[in-house]
Amino acid sequence: MLSDAQPLRIGTRTSPMAMAQARLVRDHLARTTEIPTEIVGVETAGDRWYGDLSELGGKGAFLREVDRRLLAGEIDIAVHSVKDVPGDEAEPEGTEFTAYLRRQESLDALVLRKGSRYRTLSELPPGTRVGTSAVRRRGQILKHRPDLHVVRIRGNVNQRLDRMDGENTCEGLVLNAGGLARAELGDRISQVIPRELLCPAVGAGVVGARLRSEDTELAALVRGLDDPDTRLAVTAERAMLQRLQGDCGSPVAGHCTVEEDGSLSLIGMVFSDCGGTFLHEQGHRPATEAWDLGEGVAEALLNQGARPLLTPDRRAREERAAMERRARAQYPRHAPW
Numbered sequence: 513m514l515s516d517a518q519p520l521r522i523g524t525r526t527s528p529m530a531m532a533q534a535r536l537v538r539d540h541l542a543r544t545t546e547i548p549t550e551i552v553g554v555e556t557a558g559d560r561w562y563g564d565l566s567e568l569g570g571k572g573a574f575l576r577e578v579d580r581r582l583l584a585g586e587i588d589i590a591v592h593s594v595k596d597v598p599g600d601e602a603e604p605e606g607t608e609f610t611a612y613l614r615r616q617e618s619l620d621a622l623v624l625r626k627g628s629r630y631r632t633l634s635e636l637p638p639g640t641r642v643g644t645s646a647v648r649r650r651g652q653i654l655k656h657r658p659d660l661h662v663v664r665i666r667g668n669v670n671q672r673l674d675r676m677d678g679e680n681t682c683e684g685l686v687l688n689a690g691g692l693a694r695a696e697l698g699d700r701i702s703q704v705i706p707r708e709l710l711c712p713a714v715g716a717g718v719v720g721a722r723l724r725s726e727d728t729e730l731a732a733l734v735r736g737l738d739d740p741d742t743r744l745a746v747t748a749e750r751a752m753l754q755r756l757q758g759d760c761g762s763p764v765a766g767h768c769t770v771e772e773d774g775s776l777s778l779i780g781m782v783f784s785d786c787g788g789t790f791l792h793e794q795g796h797r798p799a800t801e802a803w804d805l806g807e808g809v810a811e812a813l814l815n816q817g818a819r820p821l822l823t824p825d826r827r828a829r830e831e832r833a834a835m836e837r838r839a840r841a842q843y844p845r846h847a848p849w
């Protein structure tokens with residue numbers, strides 16, 4: 513029973529961006545209910561581990577602990593970045609995404625070291641180090657700018673900014689513009705990178721509220737936060753990701769928009785690590801067929817030969833390492849500015 517005495521517990525990762533997203537859900541709820549709320553920060557395996565996420569069983573590392581607490585009744589609402597929800601794992605049984613908040617910005621942004629005299633990806637001098645761990649970003653950056661050094665960087669958004677500004681690990685970072693804005697870091701954005709240059713991840717920029725399915729009373733309340741257009745876009749994008757069996761660490765990009773007539777338009781892409789191979793597909797369907805749209809675009813990508821790119825073998829990894837060595841030799845590191 514919802515009661516005024518017991519606060520609703522909203523749980524999320526402890527990172528500043530996640531906490532800001534939880535506050536966003538809380539503020540939306542405060543418009544429709546008087547019930548007090550409480551935000552619970554949950555440290556996840558993904559937050560503690562700075563190695564390769566694949567060693568933790570992939571992206572799900574950010575969500576699992578929060579979802580466990582939801583199912584255990586320790587929190588009532590789990591707030592997730594939809595981008596972090598893997599496409600190759602079933603939703604935890606007995607839970608559902610009751611609301612997707614309206615997507616404000618799905619595009620990625622370029623953030624440069626303080627005092628930089630450059631502004632855009634295309635202006636950066638050869639050899640500039642750009643930090644990201646996402647193969648999706650890496651492949652697309654190198655496709656346009658094979659002369660840049662894409663360096664691995666992990667940690668939450670604030671930690672990445674600290675590493676760039678303070679530790680001289682790179683001159684630029686690529687991060688989601690919506691997430692930066694929510695974390696009140698929007699003033700660090702140097703360029704919002706156009707979709708033609710860098711197609712965003714499936715679910716990028718969307719904040720989801722996950723509930724226990726049995727909690728129907730709370731669901732009735734939280735459903736008011738759901739944005740129908742965002743739900744349609746997420747449905748199409750995630751149908752594609754599930755068919756491809758990927759997560760946000762996969763070399764997959766997907767972006768769905770709702771057109772003026774209410775129909776859906778979905779772009780899907782799959783790349784090789786270094787941007788050498790690049791598959792592209794676009795689909796268009798009425799809003800009633802969001803899921804079929806995603807599956808159809810995925811199917812077309814698989815027909816074009818996406819599978820080996822999604823499951824790189826050892827030879828592909830070795831090839832990538834060789835290519836990186838060549839790039840480093842060919843384009844010496846740009847002096848930090």
Ligand SMILES: NCc1[nH]cc(CCC(=O)O)c1CC(=O)O
Binds near residue numbers: 689716719
């Ligand atoms: N992988 C971490 C993560 N999960 C969601 C976001 C951004 C916010 C969003 O896409 O909703 C980020 C950081 C980033 O990519 O900049």
